[in-house]
Amino acid sequence: MRTSRRSSVLLALFALVSSAFAQQSPKGKAAETATTSLLQMNAAYLQTPAVQKPQLLTPFLNMAVQRQQLLSSLMQTNPADVLRIAVPNNIRSTMPASVQSYVEQTVQAQGVLEVLVEDSTSGSKMHYGLTTAAGKLSLHFSDQAPTILLTGSIVQVSGVKVNNDLALTSSPSSTSGGTSSMTVSSTSTPGVSGAVNTLVILINFQDTPTSQPWTPSAVQNMVFTQTSSWDLENSFQSTWLTGDVAGWFTIPVASTNCATSTIKSDALSAAQAAGYNLASYSHFIYLMSSNTGCTAWWGLATIGGSDVWVNGQYNIAVHVFAHEMGHNFGLYHSHTVDCATQVLCSSGTSSEYGDGFDSMGASTYKAPHFNAFQKERLGWLNSSVQPPITTVTSSGSYQLGPYEGQDANPKALKILQSGRTNSYYYLELRQALGFDGFLSTSSDVMNGVLLHLGSPSNANSSDLLDLTPSSPSSFSHPALVLGQSYTDSALGVTITPTAVSTTGATVQVSFGPAVCTSANPTIAVSPLQSAYVTSGTPVNFTLTVKDNDSTSCAPATFNLNASIPAGWTAVWSTSALSLSPGASVSATLTVTSLAGTPDGFYNVGVSATNASAATSTASTAATYVISTPTPLSINIATNQSSYLPGQTVVASVTVLSGTSPDAGTSVTVQVVSPNGKTTTLSGTTGSNGVASVSYKLSKRAVVGTYGANANMAILGTAGGSATTGARTTFVVQ
Numbered sequence: 001m002r003t004s005r006r007s008s009v010l011l012a013l014f015a016l017v018s019s020a021f022a023q024q025s026p027k028g029k030a031a032e033t034a035t036t037s038l039l040q041m042n043a044a045y046l047q048t049p050a051v052q053k054p055q056l057l058t059p060f061l062n063m064a065v066q067r068q069q070l071l072s073s074l075m076q077t078n079p080a081d082v083l084r085i086a087v088p089n090n091i092r093s094t095m096p097a098s099v100q101s102y103v104e105q106t107v108q109a110q111g112v113l114e115v116l117v118e119d120s121t122s123g124s125k126m127h128y129g130l131t132t133a134a135g136k137l138s139l140h141f142s143d144q145a146p147t148i149l150l151t152g153s154i155v156q157v158s159g160v161k162v163n164n165d166l167a168l169t170s171s172p173s174s175t176s177g178g179t180s181s182m183t184v185s186s187t188s189t190p191g192v193s194g195a196v197n198t199l200v201i202l203i204n205f206q207d208t209p210t211s212q213p214w215t216p217s218a219v220q221n222m223v224f225t226q227t228s229s230w231d232l233e234n235s236f237q238s239t240w241l242t243g244d245v246a247g248w249f250t251i252p253v254a255s256t257n258c259a260t261s262t263i264k265s266d267a268l269s270a271a272q273a274a275g276y277n278l279a280s281y282s283h284f285i286y287l288m289s290s291n292t293g294c295t296a297w298w299g300l301a302t303i304g305g306s307d308v309w310v311n312g313q314y315n316i317a318v319h320v321f322a323h324e325m326g327h328n329f330g331l332y333h334s335h336t337v338d339c340a341t342q343v344l345c346s347s348g349t350s351s352e353y354g355d356g357f358d359s360m361g362a363s364t365y366k367a368p369h370f371n372a373f374q375k376e377r378l379g380w381l382n383s384s385v386q387p388p389i390t391t392v393t394s395s396g397s398y399q400l401g402p403y404e405g406q407d408a409n410p411k412a413l414k415i416l417q418s419g420r421t422n423s424y425y426y427l428e429l430r431q432a433l434g435f436d437g438f439l440s441t442s443s444d445v446m447n448g449v450l451l452h453l454g455s456p457s458n459a460n461s462s463d464l465l466d467l468t469p470s471s472p473s474s475f476s477h478p479a480l481v482l483g484q485s486y487t488d489s490a491l492g493v494t495i496t497p498t499a500v501s502t503t504g505a506t507v508q509v510s511f512g513p514a515v516c517t518s519a520n521p522t523i524a525v526s527p528l529q530s531a532y533v534t535s536g537t538p539v540n541f542t543l544t545v546k547d548n549d550s551t552s553c554a555p556a557t558f559n560l561n562a563s564i565p566a567g568w569t570a571v572w573s574t575s576a577l578s579l580s581p582g583a584s585v586s587a588t589l590t591v592t593s594l595a596g597t598p599d600g601f602y603n604v605g606v607s608a609t610n611a612s613a614a615t616s617t618a619s620t621a622a623t624y625v626i627s628t629p630t631p632l633s634i635n636i637a638t639n640q641s642s643y644l645p646g647q648t649v650v651a652s653v654t655v656l657s658g659t660s661p662d663a664g665t666s667v668t669v670q671v672v673s674p675n676g677k678t679t680t681l682s683g684t685t686g687s688n689g690v691a692s693v694s695y696k697l698s699k700r701a702v703v704g705t706y707g708a709n710a711n712m713a714i715l716g717t718a719g720g721s722a723t724t725g726a727r728t729t730f731v732v733q
Contacts, residue, residue: 027074028081032601034067035085038103039599039627042095046630047658057096064095064102071104071162079167080142084529084623085601086160086167091532093664094630094657104162109137113153115304117327118297124333124352125297130157130166137166139182142528146170146182147460150190150304150330156183190304190330190459191379193235195242198223198325199281201267202247204289205255211289213312216245219287227321233434234322234369235380236387236406241325243281246271248289258293260300260309283328285321288312301327318435319367322359331374332460334361334452341469343486344453346519346548354475355464357430357439357450366438369404372412372426373454373462387411389426392509397498400449400505404433413507417453417491419551420582423461425488426452427495429505444468448479449497449505451486490517490550514552518613521558522546525606525622532627536595541622545577545608546584549616555580556610560587563605567594570604576611591624599626630657634726636669636710642731645701649730653683653691653710661689668711669693674704701732 041060048056074081082104092103111132118125128139139157149155159168170182200223204211214222228241249270253262267286272278285308288294300309301324308324310316336354339345355361358371372389375381382389389412390398401409413427428450432440439445451465467480480486485496492514499506523545530539545558557578562570573588591604602624610616632655639650651669655662662685669681683691711725 027070028078028084031067031070031074031081031085034063034070035087036600036627038063038067038087039091042091042099043628043630043658045096046094046660049659053096057098060096061099061102064099068102068104068162072165075140075162075165075167078142079140080528082140082160082162082167083142083169086529088532090664091627094660094662104160106158107161107166108156108158109134109166110154110156111137113149113151113155114302115149115151116300116302117332119299119301119323120297130155135164137161137164140165140167141170142167143169147332147458150459151302151306152304190377191383192329193238193379195240196231196283196325197281198241198243198283198285199271199276199278200243200245200285200287201249201271202245202287202289203263203267203270204248204250205257205291206250206252208255208289209250211255212248213289214287214316216247219316220245222316222318223285223321226318227325230318230322230367230435231325233404233406234375235378238380238386239378243283244276246274246276249274254293255289255291256293258291258296260294263288263291263309264307282306283325284308285310285324287316299324301325303327303332304330317367319359319363322367323363326360326370326374329378330459331360331370331377332462334358334371334374334462334464336361336464336466336475338466338475339469343465343467343469344488351475355452355462356475357445357464357478358462360462361464367435368438369430369436371450371452371462371464372403372414372428373424373452375411376426377456377459381411389414391415395510396508398507398509400427400429400507402431402433402502402504403428404431404436409504413509415493415495415509417488420548421455422457423453423455425465425495426454427507428452429500431502442477444477444481445479446502447500448481448484449495449500449507450479451495489515490552492552514550516553517550518553518556518610518616519548519550520616521548521608521610521618523606523608523618523620525620527622529623530625532625532629533593534628535593535597535626538590538592539624541589541591541604541606542586543589543606543608544584544586545579545618547579547581549581549610551581553581556612556616558608559611560589561607561609562589562591563603563607564591565593565597565602568592568597577608593624593626597626599628601625632657632662632665632712634667634710634712636708636726636728638708638728638730640730642733643697644733645697645703646699647697649695649697649706649708651681651693651695651708651710651728653685653693653726655685655689655691655712657689661685661687663687663689665689665691665712667691669695670707670709670711671695672707672709674702674706677702697732703732706730706732 045056086104089106109132111130114129116127130137157168159166224241232240251266283306287310289312291311294311298311333352334355336351338349353362357368359367387408388410390410391414398413403411415425417423417425430445453463455461466474466478468474482497482500485494487494492512494510496508498508526542547556555578557576559576560572564570569592571590577585579585603621604624605621607619635654637652653667655665665685671679681693683693685691707729709725709727
């Protein structure tokens with residue numbers, strides 16, 4: 001009867017989880033429900049007698065498989081949810097081995113980073129991979145992905161692993177409470193000069209072996225004449241392309257299969273077999289005839305790496321190779337942010353490829369120059385013998401030469417816009433020269449200066465600014481033209497072109513008093529997921545607030561608020577934080593759940609609002625996890641009931657989680673002799689839940705009854721606890 005009742009309870013749990021998967025609820029909520037049920041299954045399994053466990057294992061295993069599939073899907077869309085509901089390693093270790101293989105695991109790894117970017121007509125997509133000694137991991141960031149890393153960087157990561165996917169944050173401070181982070185051991189430096197020896201490999205596929213849309217000589221001209229000329233002009237004669245075109249090669253991959261790693265390895269093998277010495281090339285372009293499996297993109301490249309894939313079903317042109325090689329050189333895209341009627345704003349509509357005056361933006365079939373921010377990153381401006389950028393720190397009249405001119409005149413002005421973000425304005429005089437010849441139809445650009453905003457500490461921060469924000473399609477004519485001025489009141493600077501011609505421009509820069517500009521604060525909460533606790537347990541969360549107001553603002557006071565389930569309590573260490581612009585301060589929030597609250601994941605919302613500017617606010621959330629642990633029991637026994645002086649007493653301490661062995665638990669054993677002398681021994685339970693300790697009796701051991709008291713040293717790995725120990729006795733005769 002007992003077996004039937006226990007089985008029916010567990011089957012009801014399994015039915016509950018199945019229905020959670022069947023409902024059309026958000027994936028995150030479904031994952032919460034599945035995780036709670038998985039923990040309930042584990043608790044029931046642990047308390048089931050050993051003879052009855054096999055009949056419960058299959059549905060337990062099926063549940064773990066279904067939940068893993070859900071987390072794998074969630075990893076692609078919302079890795080933050082994976083971090084939020086992940087089962088801790090100590091609880092995972094109490095599950096049967098077959099179930100553990102389908103349950104996520106918190107891991108640490110070190111390896112070589114690969115940063116890949118897909119380029120398509122509909123947008124861009126980033127991919128991050130880490131090659132470790134144990135294999136390759138795909139990285140999925142719960143927050144903004146890092147923008148300082150390049151392919152080849154050596155990084156250390158910690159996060160939650162599901163199959164070969166890893167959820168993590170990009171913050172080295174581990175804002176998720178220690179479960180996830182990334183730290184950089186070393187990173188390569190962007191920049192390129194001299195000849196870039198490149199091998200272009202022409203590829204078709206096993207099902208399209210006769211597809212050869214271009215001749216090798218045409219590709220040779222496109223890459224090593226036209227694109228190389230573009231690099232020479234852009235780099236002021238410091239960088240160019242050399243190399244060879246290999247193929248056509250038919251590789252054993254279908255034209256419907258976008259297996260880029262396989263395509264790369266097969267292409268390299270074919271070129272090597274044809275006699276090309278791969279070691280003599282620093283970069284490789286895999287030019288595919290047409291791969292319909294890769295229709296999501298027309299180009300794929302490693303940022304800071306050596307590999308480029310071009311899907312040949314799209315036209316090939318200078319801008320294609322210049323753009324993708326730009327990624328190889330270490331560049332991200334050149335964007336725009338639409339701030340409606342403003343030039344700058346704290347939030348706006350971002351366009352990944354919005355900068356049509358830069359080949360790292362939406363250059364269509366033209367190939368404009370990279371902007372000054374991008375060229376400075378590459379060392380093509382303001383480096384060694386390259387043309388200078390004039391850094392402006394005081395009021396005055398400054399000269400600019402035509403941006404495309406192959407001379408030593410200043411090519412840009414650089415003005416610090418924000419010391420907190422290390423952002424600069426970059427001013428350029430663009431003219432219809434060389435590869436920028438298409439500007440002959442953009443009279444406003446040629447009669448003014450272009451302004452970009454970028455931060456040298458953020459490789460992905462290049463933004464073209466719109467100096468005519470009230471005009472329709474204004475990013476088509478964004479220049480600050482002759483006779484107009486742009487004022488950044490927060491910085492206290494005014495920029496005015498006073499003379500513009502085909503031979504140069506004069507720009508007046510005037511610094512004056514700055515005006516206070518309020519901005520939303522930045523907040524972060526730690527941990528993102530609490531430890532697994534029983535209901536009624538106080539849990540501390542740390543909220544860190546950063547004041548993003550402009551430097552001319554007075555210190556601000558930020559009121560702190562919390563949102564918790566009904567009946568719970570939330571107590572701040574302080575209800576308000578006062579801090580200066582650019583500064584960060586933390587406060588502690590202690591949340592206590594209502595006793596008797598069911599097991600599950602509960603949202604704790606936090607916010608910070610500027611007391612003098614209520615519109616300046618920010619909010620985020622953490623998760624309070626309630627999980628009732630399986631009760632632990634402890635027992636101690638000696639290998640004999642009586643001993644002679646000089647013999648060794650072996651005491652075995654057994655720790656059980658329900659009816660299952662509890663491994664990895666530290667225990668202490670105190671041996672008390674008849675005269676009151678106490679000896680403390682320690683051990684750790686093995687996979688059988690047993691820890692053995694030895695006590696050597698001296699040859700003059702006191703005769704009489706000894707006590708042996710066993711106690712838990714730390715919490716058991718099942719997440720439960722034991723406040724009472726166990727005792728036994730033995731006799732020395």
